Amino acid sequence: xxxxxxxxxxxxxxxxxxxxxxxxxxxxxxxxxxxxxxxxxxxxxxxxxxxxxxxxxxxxxxxxxxxxxxxxxxxxxxxxxxxxxxxxxxxxxxxxxxxxxxxxxxxxxxxxxxxxxxxxxxxxxxxxxxxxxxxxxxxxxxxxxxxxxxxxxxxxxxxxxxxxxxxxxxxxxxxxxxxxxxxxxxxxxxxxxxxxxxxxxxxxxxxxxxxxxxxxxxxxxxxxxxxxxxxxxxxxxxxxxxxx
Amino acid sequence: xxxxxxxxxxxxxxxxxxxxxxxxxxxxxxxxxxxxxxxxxxxxxxxxxxxxxxxxxxxxxxxxxxxxxxxxxxxxxxxxxxxxxxxxxxxxxxxxxxxxxxxxxxxxxxxxxxxxxxxxxxxxxxxxxxxxxxxxxxxxxxxxxxxxxxxxxxxxxxxxxxxxxxxxxxxxxxxxxxxxxxxxxxxxxxxxxxxxxxxxxxxxxxxxxxxxxxxxxxxxxxxxxxxxxxxxxxxxxxxxxxxxxxxxxxxxxxxxxxxxxxxxxxxxxxxxxxxxxxxxxxxxxxxxxxxxxxxxxxxxxxxxxxxxxxxxxxxxxxxxxxxxxxxxxxxxxxxxxxxxxxxxxxxxxxxxxxxxxxxxxxxxxxxxxxxxxxxxxxxxxxxxxxxxxxxxxxxxxxxxxxxxxxxxxxxxxxxxxxxxxxxxxxxxxxxxxxxxxxxxxxxxxxxxxxxxxxxxxxxxxxxxxxxxxxxxxxxx
Numbered sequence: 001x002x003x004x005x006x007x008x009x010x011x012x013x014x015x016x017x018x019x020x021x022x023x024x025x026x027x028x029x030x031x032x033x034x035x036x037x038x039x040x041x042x043x044x045x046x047x048x049x050x051x052x053x054x055x056x057x058x059x060x061x062x063x064x065x066x067x068x069x070x071x072x073x074x075x076x077x078x079x080x081x082x083x084x085x086x087x088x089x090x091x092x093x094x095x096x097x098x099x100x101x102x103x104x105x106x107x108x109x110x111x112x113x114x115x116x117x118x119x120x121x122x123x124x125x126x127x128x129x130x131x132x133x134x135x136x137x138x139x140x141x142x143x144x145x146x147x148x149x150x151x152x153x154x155x156x157x158x159x160x161x162x163x164x165x166x167x168x169x170x171x172x173x174x175x176x177x178x179x180x181x182x183x184x185x186x187x188x189x190x191x192x193x194x195x196x197x198x199x200x201x202x203x204x205x206x207x208x209x210x211x212x213x214x215x216x217x218x219x220x221x222x223x224x225x226x227x228x229x230x231x232x233x234x235x236x237x238x239x240x241x242x243x244x
Numbered sequence: 245x246x247x248x249x250x251x252x253x254x255x256x257x258x259x260x261x262x263x264x265x266x267x268x269x270x271x272x273x274x275x276x277x278x279x280x281x282x283x284x285x286x287x288x289x290x291x292x293x294x295x296x297x298x299x300x301x302x303x304x305x306x307x308x309x310x311x312x313x314x315x316x317x318x319x320x321x322x323x324x325x326x327x328x329x330x331x332x333x334x335x336x337x338x339x340x341x342x343x344x345x346x347x348x349x350x351x352x353x354x355x356x357x358x359x360x361x362x363x364x365x366x367x368x369x370x371x372x373x374x375x376x377x378x379x380x381x382x383x384x385x386x387x388x389x390x391x392x393x394x395x396x397x398x399x400x401x402x403x404x405x406x407x408x409x410x411x412x413x414x415x416x417x418x419x420x421x422x423x424x425x426x427x428x429x430x431x432x433x434x435x436x437x438x439x440x441x442x443x444x445x446x447x448x449x450x451x452x453x454x455x456x457x458x459x460x461x462x463x464x465x466x467x468x469x470x471x472x473x474x475x476x477x478x479x480x481x482x483x484x485x486x487x488x489x490x491x492x493x494x495x496x497x498x499x500x501x502x503x504x505x506x507x508x509x510x511x512x513x514x515x516x517x518x519x520x521x522x523x524x525x526x527x528x529x530x531x532x533x534x535x536x537x538x539x540x541x542x543x544x545x546x547x548x549x550x551x552x553x554x555x556x557x558x559x560x561x562x563x564x565x566x567x568x569x570x571x572x573x574x575x576x577x578x579x580x581x582x583x584x585x586x587x588x589x590x591x592x593x594x595x596x597x598x599x600x601x602x603x604x605x606x607x608x609x610x611x612x613x614x615x616x617x618x619x620x621x622x623x624x625x626x627x628x629x630x631x632x633x634x635x636x637x638x639x640x641x642x643x644x645x646x647x648x649x650x651x652x653x654x655x656x657x658x659x660x661x662x663x664x665x666x667x668x669x670x671x672x673x674x675x676x677x678x679x680x681x682x683x684x685x686x687x688x689x690x691x692x693x694x695x696x697x698x699x700x701x702x703x704x705x706x707x708x709x710x711x712x713x714x715x716x717x718x719x720x
Contacts, residue, residue, distance in 0.1 A: 003316050004338075005328035009537070012330075013309040013483070016545035024307035029299040031491035032454055068508070126525050133526055137473065141435060157509040169525035170472035174465060192494030192509075199515075200490045203455045210521040211471065214513035219465040222505075223381035223397065225404040226272050227423040232380055232431055233438075234465030234512070 036204045043201035046194045050186055057188035058244055060155035068158030069217030069230070070181075070240040078108040081243045085147060085180055086113035088239055092178060094144035097121040101167035104149030104182055108243070121147065124169040140171035146235070148173050150183045152198070153240075156191035159216040160240065163209040173215060179235040181215075185244030245363045245391055248577040249589050249598035255575030256604070265401055265572060272400055276563040279506025280614065287502060297499045298617040301554035304453075304486050308544070311453040311486045312535065318456025322518030324531040331538050332362040338534060339364065339445065339478055343373055346476055346530075348442040354460065354470040355379040356447030357557060358480045358536050360392060360579040361592075364445060375445075376437045378466035380430055387414060393573035394581070395559035396504050401572065434466075444470035444528070448481035449556075450496055451533075454489050455517065458533065461501060463511045471516055477528035479516070483535050484544075484553035496556070499616035504558040539592030548627045552587045554617045561611035561621060567604050576601060583611035583621045590628060596639040602628035603641065645689045670702045 014021065026033040034042075050057065058074075066072045075081045085108075089097055097114060099105065099121045114121055122143070126136050140146065148168065152161040160181045164170040173179050189195050195214075202208045219234030230236045259265060284290045304311055316326045329335035335358075343351065351373055353365060365386060368375035377386040384399035385392060387410045392398035399407070405419075407426055412419035417429050446467060450459040458479050460467035471477055487496055493515075501510050520527030543549045562568045562582030573581040577598070578589040586605060590598030602625045611621040633640060656666045677683060678701040686694045693699055 001320055001323055001325045003320055003326045003328075005330075005334075006313070006316060006326070009328035009330070009483075009535070010309045010313060012537070012541055013312065013544065016541050017306065017308065019307070019309060021309065024303070024310055027303070029296075029303040030488045032488040034489075034491070064508075069511075124525065130525075136526060137439060141439060159509060159513075164472075164524060164527060165521070166523040166525065170468070170527055174468050174472065192497060193491075196490045196493045200455075203490065208455065208517055210517055210519070210524055210527060212515040212517075213468060214509070214515075215511070216509045216513075217511050220463040220511050221380045221427060222463075223379070223384065223399055224402075224407050224423040224426050226275065226397070226400060227404075229424050229427040232427050232464045232466075233378070233434065233469050 039197070039201050039204055042197050046189065046197050049194070050189060053190075054186045054188070054244075057155050057190065058185060058242060061153050061158060061183070061188050062242060064155055064158035065153070065160075065240050066158070069220075070158060070238050072240045072242065074242040074244075076244075078243060081182055081241050082109045082113035084241050085110050085182065086117050086119070088178070088180055089114060089119055089145050090117040092144070092237075094178070095119065096142055096144045097147065098124050098140060098143035098145070098172055098176060099147040100149065100169060100172045101125050102149040104184070108182055110147060110182075124172045125167065126169075136169060137171060137175075140169065140175035143176035145178045145180060146172040146174075146176035147180045147182070150181050150187060152195060153183050153188045154190075154192060154195060154214070155188055157216055159192075159214045161195060162213045162215065164211055164213070165209050170211070170213075173213065174234045177231070177235055178237045178239065179215075180239040180241060182241045182243065245360060245579060247589065247593035247597055249593055249601055251577055252575055252598075252600040252604060255577065256571035259572040259575055260570060264403075266570070268403065269401065269569065269572065272397070273563040273569050276397075276505065276559070277614075280503055280560055280563070283502035283506040283508070287498065293495050293499055294616050294618060296495055297556075298554065300487060300492050300496070301617050302551075304488055305484060305544070305550060305553050308483065308486070311488055312483065315451055315453040315456060315486055316533075316535070318454065319518065319531075319533055320456075322456045322531075324456070324518045324533060327532065327534045329534055329536045329538070332536070335480065335534050335536050335538070336362050336364060336367050339480075340367065340371060340373075342476070342478065342532065343368070343443055344371075346443065348373060348476070350374045350376070350437065350441045351443045351445060352437060352441040352470050352474065353377050353382070354444065354446040354462065354467045355382055355398075356445065356480050357392075357395065357579055358447060358482050358538075359445055361536070361538055362480075364480075376434070376441075378434055378437070378464075378470060379462070380427070380464060383430060383434065384410065387411075391574060391579065394562055395557050397559070401574075438469050438473050441474045443476040443478065444474045445478045445480060446470050448479050448485050448533075449500065450493060451481055451486050452488075452490050452493065453486050457490070457515050457517045459493060459497075460514045460516070461497070461510050461512070462514075463505075463507075465512050467514050468512055471514060472527055474528055476530045476532070477516070477519070478532045478534060480534045480536060483537055483540055484555075500556045500558050503556070503560040503614065503616040542591050543588065549587065549591060549624055551619050552584065552591075552624060554619055555584050555588075556616055558616055560614040560616065564610040564614045566606060566608060566610065571604065576604075583625075584619070587621060587624045587628065595628070595631060595635065599632045599639060599641045602632060643689065649689060664706070664708070667702045667706050668704075671704045674701050
């Protein structure tokens with residue numbers, strides 16, 4: 001696409017800095033010098049830790065997610081997870097349920113559990129058999145509950161990470177009043193730092209998505225008289241169902 | 245917005261005389277300040293991370309041209325557009341032209357201090373585009389037609405009743421609504437706008453040079469709405485908002501968010517790597533990044549002021565500042581209030597305009613103490629004060645009499661005998677005017693002192709005399 005006005009702007013920056021064009025000397029202050037293979041090695045270490053410490057990390061996120069404002073339920077099996085999701089929907093009186101089209105719904109029988117409660121979820125996709133974008137938007141705004149999987153979770157902060165892509169609309173986790181996220185064993189990262197190591201490796205491999213959302217609790221505001229209120233633009237209630 | 249930094253003294257006086265604001269604000273700042281302290285203590289390696297944050301900003305700003313080039317190359321490769329703007333006017337023109345070319349009717353805005361510099365919402369309304377602020381605080385001050393009061397809590401000075409009244413006027417809701425009810429009202433009003441919007445304008449918390457990503461930090465989710473709903477997304481950033489690598493983001497997010505609200509992380513952090521990808525379900529078709537100078541080059545060019553560009557806009561220095569806490573956000577007269585505002589506003593808006601701001605500090609150092617990247621604000625304030633008093637006489641903020649007074653003061657204190665006699669003289673001459681050893685009111689130019697506090701009468705027998713007497717065994 002287009003870059004406008006760069007040459008003169010950079011010339012002025014160099015003038016202000018008294019600097020000549022060229023790469024800076026890299027020091028410990030920056031990671032940018034790390035070679036592609038170093039980043040890949042670091043990412044491999046992260047993935048190894050995710051599985052080696054899978055149990056401990058799941059324990060840690062159970063606690064930190066609750067602190068961040070998630071309503072956390074930990075279950076033993078995929079069937080139990082599906083039942084919990086269906087219970088939340090029926091207990092909150094949801095009739096209009098939207099879900100993403102992620103792999104997680106192949107392993108966790110959410111549709112079946114919902115249908116036993118008389119609920120048929122709408123799948124948020126566009127094109128083909130799906131909707132057009134304006135219809136999808138309206139459907140997301142009208143939904144009582146949005147259900148998604150989780151790409152990663154972060155133990156440090158009680159965060160769920162989602163990369164919008166084919167099958168995962170940006171809006172399913174945002175527009176409905178309630179969001180239910182389903183987290184599997186082995187997808188938990190220790191801290192934000194490991195997340196960005198993985199992102200960096202993906203970027204180097206040309207595999208990065210168009211965007212990434214870190215979600216840590218409900219949509220919140222403190223803008224009226226400094227009173228914290230949940231549910232200003234996004235969900236007022238968020239559920240994390242942990243399998244394992 | 246146009247700077248009114250020249251009316252600091254007037255604004256400060258008005259705020260000081262307002263008991264309601266004094267009471268309510270104190271609690272808010274103390275809350276933020278305490279949360280920040282608790283978050284810092286609870287974070288492993290907090291001070292090391294701050295040092296690292298500073299080192300990264302220092303490195304990036306020192307090589308800014310290199311990283312700007314890298315960032316914009318990557319955005320280009322990601323399918324985005326970049327516009328470099330020398331000033332507000334150029335940035336505004338680009339965005340208005342884009343809006344007109346894309347037949348935009350409604351723009352949703354997420355919180356952006358740079359767009360406040362540009363008065364972008366006003367400019368859009370002026371050409372017939374509906375521009376709606378979507379951060380609840382920004383939405384409230386947009387309804388009130390005011391400037392942000394605090395960097396991260398723009399409408400913090402508005403009481404619940406004031407907000408309820410404004411919403412009632414706008415939508416006919418009950419003017420006695422609670423914060424919870426008001427939030428629901430705002431949710432309804434803004435959702436309708438989100439569905440209609442053609443274009444969004446957001447700020448940028450961090451831009452990542454190596455990947456061409458921008459990062460947005462919000463609690464409300466309006467940043468996500470703005471980057472999910474409309475066809476066109478425009479992000480506006482000050483030229484300094486870069487980090488070299490994604491690897492820096494974990495630490496940067498930690499020190500920013502924990503310094504701002506004391507949360508471990510905000511509800512939402514969104515990273516945008518260009519427009520929506522081909523197969524994606526939704527998201528903007530176009531992504532534009534506008535990189536703005538608007539006076540920042542002056543900060544960059546002065547080695548003593550350069551570190552003002554390390555600022556992450558967390559607002560911690562505001563909450564810590566004994567002056568900001570008393571005079572409030574609007575007294576500073578521009579987009580950036582508080583200690584960091586006292587540095588950047590005079591430079592960006594012109595020192596002549598903002599000459600009172602560098603003096604709006606007791607130099608106590610609390611701002612430097614709490615700054616996540618340890619910006620030495622007091623030192624920069626001194627540097628600016630020096631520029632003001634050594635600058636052209638018409639730009640100075642002290643009058644002829646005050647200068648004369650200081651000259652006399654200097655003369656009197658150059659020799660100990662003069663100081664000694666001077667003190668005694670002041671006691672003799674002052675005695676008839678003092679009450680219980682205090683001057684209640686002094687004539688100009690000293691009236692400025694006695695307006696808000698009393699001035700003690702110099703002692704009749706100064707310390708030096710008493711000390712001498714006591715040493716020689718005279719006692720007292």
